Structures are given as structure tokens and as C-alpha cells.
Amino acid sequence: MWRYIGKRLIHLVPVIIAISFITFALMQTASGDVIDAIYENAGGTASEEIVAAKRAELGLEKPFLVQYLNWLVGMLKGDMGVSFVSGRPVFETFVSKLPFTILLTLSSIITTIVISIPFGIISAVRHNRFTDYCIRFFTFIGNSLPGFFVSLLLIYFFSLKLKWLPVMGNNEWKSLVLPTLTLSISMASKYTRQVRTTVLEELGKPYVIGAKARGVKERTILFASVLRVSMITLVTLMSLSIGSLLGGTAIIESIFMWDGVGKLAVDSIMMRDYPMIQAYVVWMAIIYVLVNLITDILYHYLDPRVRLNQEE
Numbered sequence: 001m002w003r004y005i006g007k008r009l010i011h012l013v014p015v016i017i018a019i020s021f022i023t024f025a026l027m028q029t030a031s032g033d034v035i036d037a038i039y040e041n042a043g044g045t046a047s048e049e050i051v052a053a054k055r056a057e058l059g060l061e062k063p064f065l066v067q068y069l070n071w072l073v074g075m076l077k078g079d080m081g082v083s084f085v086s087g088r089p090v091f092e093t094f095v096s097k098l099p100f101t102i103l104l105t106l107s108s109i110i111t112t113i114v115i116s117i118p119f120g121i122i123s124a125v126r127h128n129r130f131t132d133y134c135i136r137f138f139t140f141i142g143n144s145l146p147g148f149f150v151s152l153l154l155i156y157f158f159s160l161k162l163k164w165l166p167v168m169g170n171n172e173w174k175s176l177v178l179p180t181l182t183l184s185i186s187m188a189s190k191y192t193r194q195v196r197t198t199v200l201e202e203l204g205k206p207y208v209i210g211a212k213a214r215g216v217k218e219r220t221i222l223f224a225s226v227l228r229v230s231m232i233t234l235v236t237l238m239s240l241s242i243g244s245l246l247g248g249t250a251i252i253e254s255i256f257m258w259d260g261v262g263k264l265a266v267d268s269i270m271m272r273d274y275p276m277i278q279a280y281v282v283w284m285a286i287i288y289v290l291v292n293l294i295t296d297i298l299y300h301y302l303d304p305r306v307r308l309n310q311e312e
Contacts (some may be wrong), residue, residue: 017072083273108187183249191238195230202226263278
């Protein structure tokens with residue numbers, strides 16, 4: 001197992017280098033000039049001499065490969081460069097936004113689990129009954145609505161009409177409620193239906209029928225065997241969601257002015273802040289590789305078949 005983890009961590013290095021190189025190349029081919037964009041965002045203009053001096057200061061006059069290698073060597077030393085817009089170190093700025101995204105991710109995942117697992121089990125156990133129809137109806141609605149529309153509905157009812165929660169910001173715990181609900185509604189709807197489907201499939205398998213014939217209580221079968229097997233599917237879905245959430249949900253963070261890495265990425269793209277975009281891309285690559293690694297480790301403990309395959 002430790003050998004497998006070591007191999008996956010070694011594979012992380014070429015993946016990050018390849019993704020960073022492709023991203024760096026794509027940014028170089030983008031239309032427009034970063035220096036012009038900086039002065040336009042600042043609401044002013046600059047002479048050619050000032051523009052040339054600024055380009056030399058940022059190292060933009062050097063060939064592409066030289067720029068990329070300088071950035072790569074700096075990143076390996078822990079230096080991701082300086083923001084073209086704020087002038088602050090990229091790593092310092094990025095790390096300052098990261099806790100807000102992690103907090104939003106944890107609250108959304110916990111809320112999703114608390115909602116989806118119980119309702120998915122209830123829907124499966126009450127198959128084709130009134131409770132099942134109600135849960136399936138509401139999960140269909142929740143899964144169909146786009147996130148930005150859900151956020152606007154929540155703002156309208158809970159902020160403008162009822163005045164219970166603030167519209168935007170991240171200065172108090174109440175500000176966390178609306179973005180968490182916005183992200184959780186869609187995920188919980190999707191996962192509830194998936195848990196229901198998986199539990200239904202397991203309830204019809206021979207080992208469950210045999211256990212019932214031997215007099216084993218249905219609750220024991222459900223929680224000791226069926227639910228554990230069903231967790232494999234849920235872990236797979238959660239791994240994908242955690243990766244995207246830690247990457248920052250740009251639309252939701254922008255709507256609620258949640259000062260996380262998603263909003264930072266959107267602002268950096270609009271202002272052509274290349275070092276900040278590179279830091280975001282590297283972060284996304286690391287997150288997805290590590291989340292997939294953690295998912296494989298969970299498979300190892302949840303499914304004996306995975307352990308046998310890794311030992312062979």
C-alpha cells in the first residue's frame with residue numbers, strides 16, 4: 001500500500017509540470033497585452049517608455065521558455081512570483097484566500113452528507129411509496145436548477161424578504177449559510193438519488209435475500225452490509241465534488257462576494273494576472289491528484305476486492 005502511495009506521489013510531479021506548461025503556453029497566446037490590461041484596469045494610460053520598463057521589470061520581454069523555466073524554478077523553491085496587479089507575492093495572496101474556500105468546502109460537504117445519506121436510504125427502503133415519490137420529486141428539482149439561479153432565490157427569500165441572512169461577504173458565520181446551501185442543494189439532490197439507486201441494487205442481491213431468510217434483522221443488513229457497499233459509490237462522487245469545491249466555485253463565490261480562491265481566479269483572469277492564474281492552476285492539479293489518491297485509499301478499506309487486486 002505504501003509503495004502504491006509513493007508511486008502516485010511521484011506521478012504528481014510530471015502531471016503538475018505538464019499542466020503548468022500548457023497553461024503558461026495558452027496564456028502567452030491570449031489576445032491583448034498584460035501591461036495594457038493593467039493600466040486599463042487602473043483607469044489610466046502609459047507611454048511606450050513606461051510600458052517597456054514595466055515589461056522589463058516583470059520579465060515579459062524574455063522568450064517564452066525562459067519565462068516558464070524561471071517561474072518553474074522559482075515555484076520549486078517556494079516562490080511563485082509577484083502579482084502583476086497588486087505587487088504582492090503570489091503565494092502569500094493565494095494562501096490568504098485559501099481558508100475561506102476550505103471552510104466553504106467543508107460546510108458544503110458536511111451538509112450534503114447529512115442530507116443525502118438519510119434521505120437516500122429512506123427513499124430506497126420506501127421504494128415506490130409516497131415518501132419515495134416526494135424525495136425523488138424534490139431531488140429532481142434540486143438537481144435541475146442551476147447554481148446561480150438557486151443563489152438568487154435564496155438571496156431573495158432569506159436576505160431581501162425575511163432579512164435573516166446577509167447577502168454577501170465573509171465577516172460572520174451567517175455569511176456562510178447561503179453559499180453553503182446553494183452548493184449543497186445541487187450536490188445533495190444528486191447524491192440522494194445515487195444512494196437510493198445503489199441501496200436498491202444491493203437490497204435485491206442474493207446475500208441480502210439469504211440474510212433475510214436466516215432471520216437477520218433488516219436494519220442490521222442495511223447498516224452493516226448494504227450501506228458499507230453503497231459508500232464506495234458515494235466516496236467516488238464526493239471525491240469529484242471536493243476537488244471542484246477546493247478549486248473554488250467561481251460563480252457562487254463571485255455572487256456572494258466570498259473571498260476565496262475561486263473569486264481570486266476570476267479576478268486574476270479578468271486582469272490578466274498571469275502569476276496568480278498559474279498558482280491557481282497548480283493548486284487545482286495538486287488537489288485533484290491528492291483527492292484521487294485519498295479516494296483510492298478509501299477504496300482499499302471499503303472494498304476487499306480492491307485490496308486483493310493491489311496485493312497481486
